[in-house]
Amino acid sequence: MTTHTKEEIILKAENVHLEYDNKTILRNINFSIKNIVRPGMEQGQVVSLIGRSGIGKTQLFKLLSGLQQPTSGHIHIQNDQPVRAGDMGVIFQNYYLFEWRTIHQSLMLAAKQNPALKGHETDAIKKSAADFELTDHLQKYPQQLSGGQRQRASIIQQLLKGSDFLLLDEPFSGLDACVLDKVVELLLQVSISDELKTLVIVSHDIATAIAISDTVFILGKEKDLPGATIKKEIDLIARDLAWQKNIKREKAFLETVEEIKNCL
Amino acid sequence: MKTIFQPFGKISKQAFIIMIVMQVMFALVFWHTTSNGLIPQPAKVAKAFFHLLSTRLLLDNILVSLALTVQAMLYSIVITLAFAYLSVIPFFKSIAQFLVKCRYLTLTGLIFIFTLLTKDGSQLKLSLLVFGIVPFFVTSFLSVILNIDKQEYELCKTLGYNNWQTLYEVIIVGKADAVFEILRQNFAISWLMITLVEGLNMSEGGIGTLLIKYNKYNDLTNVLALQLVIFLIGLLFDFLLGTTRQWLFPHTKIAIGGTK
Ligand SMILES: Nc1ncnc2c1ncn2[C@@H]1O[C@H](COP(=O)(O)OP(=O)(O)O)[C@@H](O)[C@H]1O
Ligand SMILES: [Mg+2]
Numbered sequence: 001m002t003t004h005t006k007e008e009i010i011l012k013a014e015n016v017h018l019e020y021d022n023k024t025i026l027r028n029i030n031f032s033i034k035n036i037v038r039p040g041m042e043q044g045q046v047v048s049l050i051g052r053s054g055i056g057k058t059q060l061f062k063l064l065s066g067l068q069q070p071t072s073g074h075i076h077i078q079n080d081q082p083v084r085a086g087d088m089g090v091i092f093q094n095y096y097l098f099e100w101r102t103i104h105q106s107l108m109l110a111a112k113q114n115p116a117l118k119g120h121e122t123d124a125i126k127k128s129a130a131d132f133e134l135t136d137h138l139q140k141y142p143q144q145l146s147g148g149q150r151q152r153a154s155i156i157q158q159l160l161k162g163s164d165f166l167l168l169d170e171p172f173s174g175l176d177a178c179v180l181d182k183v184v185e186l187l188l189q190v191s192i193s194d195e196l197k198t199l200v201i202v203s204h205d206i207a208t209a210i211a212i213s214d215t216v217f218i219l220g221k222e223k224d225l226p227g228a229t230i231k232k233e234i235d236l237i238a239r240d241l242a243w244q245k246n247i248k249r250e251k252a253f254l255e256t257v258e259e260i261k262n263c264l
Numbered sequence: 265m266k267t268i269f270q271p272f273g274k275i276s277k278q279a280f281i282i283m284i285v286m287q288v289m290f291a292l293v294f295w296h297t298t299s300n301g302l303i304p305q306p307a308k309v310a311k312a313f314f315h316l317l318s319t320r321l322l323l324d325n326i327l328v329s330l331a332l333t334v335q336a337m338l339y340s341i342v343i344t345l346a347f348a349y350l351s352v353i354p355f356f357k358s359i360a361q362f363l364v365k366c367r368y369l370t371l372t373g374l375i376f377i378f379t380l381l382t383k384d385g386s387q388l389k390l391s392l393l394v395f396g397i398v399p400f401f402v403t404s405f406l407s408v409i410l411n412i413d414k415q416e417y418e419l420c421k422t423l424g425y426n427n428w429q430t431l432y433e434v435i436i437v438g439k440a441d442a443v444f445e446i447l448r449q450n451f452a453i454s455w456l457m458i459t460l461v462e463g464l465n466m467s468e469g470g471i472g473t474l475l476i477k478y479n480k481y482n483d484l485t486n487v488l489a490l491q492l493v494i495f496l497i498g499l500l501f502d503f504l505l506g507t508t509r510q511w512l513f514p515h516t517k518i519a520i521g522g523t524k
Contacts, residue, residue, distance in 0.1 A: 067418050067421055085424070086423070086424025096418075096419055098419065098438060100513065109433075110423055143515065
């Protein structure tokens with residue numbers, strides 16, 4: 001097992017419950033994400049929330065992002081503050097961007113919100129656009145970008161804002177194989193850019209999600225109980241499946257994928 | 265040939281133009297053959313139209329009407345924007361919604377009150393026009409605000425914006441292009457009302473006045489020629505406002521281009 005320690009809790013969901021018209025969508029959600037520390041490097045966290053279609057992943061995503069309040073229960077981030085939308089980097093399933101703003105303008109809006117970038121917003125935009133291969137598209141409008149480019153623009157926008165968390169709803173769906181590899185690569189890069197960077201990936205694509213994660217939470221239904229809850233937590237570090245390239249071909253990885261499938 | 269009668273049938277631009285030319289010609293031939301002594305034939309109207317164009321009379325009256333319309337539209341859009349932007353604040357929401365309902369008040373019944381309230385004829389015309397236009401503008405703009413995608417607000421929240429910043433980004437900046445579209449769509453209504461209000465105060469002239477005069481003398485040829493002028497000015501404005509919008513807000517052009 002790779003040397004590491006799990007330190008302070010950086011995100012915690014406590015007894016989170018969500019109902020619509022007395023219909024339970026999410027029930028008794030409890031989990032926490034801890035800061036993982038690896039000697040000699042800045043290691044962020046990558047957590048996957050896996051569940052089948054329609055189970056309530058997007059709903060949980062909205063709660064985690066602070067855009068919506070749970071019916072009961074709490075979601076806290078550092079310093080025990082309840083989560084607010086401005087604290088989280090939120091990347092929607094359709095990579096929404098303001099249609100009346102060029103990519104550069106959209107990125108500038110985000111950079112302006114980040115006190116750490118004060119005075120050198122333009123440089124920061126240039127650098128991240130280069131990192132994400134968007135330099136040639138900065139003067140375009142969102143409608144002029146492909147799905148993959150839009151997604152990258154959306155990710156940069158939320159990164160420039162400067163929050164430690166990056167929540168992504170179904171980031172792998174609708175991308176072709178090449179673009180998929182690229183986004184996986186970029187997410188990994190983001191995850192090691194800062195000790196406290198924490199990616200929460202909501203997905204139904206089990207293999208891709210767990211290949212880049214250190215922890216997996218499985219959202220599913222329990223027998224005879226309403227709504228979905230966290231059925232299982234898998235520590236991929238303990239199984240030696242985290243932080244490794246080309247993990248997808250290994251036997252232990254395939255077994256874990258199978259195990260998760262059976263759990264859904 | 266078959267596709268022009270099919271739902272969603274696609275025809276080339278060229279074919280579309282040829283089709284329109286043929287339809288117009290058919291309409292003209294139909295008009296020509298069916299009109300008798302009472303209704304002037306197209307050639308006669310065309311002649312009157314070109315004669316009108318060459319007169320100083322027409323130009324002067326058009327300028328009077330246009331000046332009034334443009335002035336009324338400017339006032340109206342300022343009032344509309346104020347109420348529409350404020351409509352996201354509960355206190356002003358009810359007022360904005362009342363303005364929408366004012367579409368059902370006809371101007372004719374209010375002329376006397378407006379006469380009492382205004383100083384002179386030109387003020388009367390302007391205030392009647394503004395009062396007539398604003399409800400339609402507000403209706404259009406409120407529906408734009410109501411149809412805003414929830415994600416636009418959510419993105420603002422993720423950027424840490426407060427409600428005022430959100431109002432600015434999503435509604436004021438984000439829907440600025442809609443202001444032009446509303447001006448364009450409702451120009452027809454202003455243009456329709458101008459002939460009405462100009463009839464109230466004939467001393468200053470205007471196309472409406474001209475139209476009433478020709479009507480009084482049963483000069484149907486000139487009435488139709490003038491109608492044609494009014495129609496063409498309307499189309500010109502439609503075009504100008506549409507083009508200005510695409511020029512000022514390039515993203516609207518892309519959206520239109522994308523659906524082609
Ligand atoms: N506004 C709403 N009102 C009532 N039910 C909703 C609402 N939004 C989502 N749901 C329900 O919540 C469930 C979970 O939806 P969602 O989180 O989108 O699933 P997914 O896991 O595919 O992302 C679905 O059964 C859906 O019908
Ligand atoms: Mg979903």
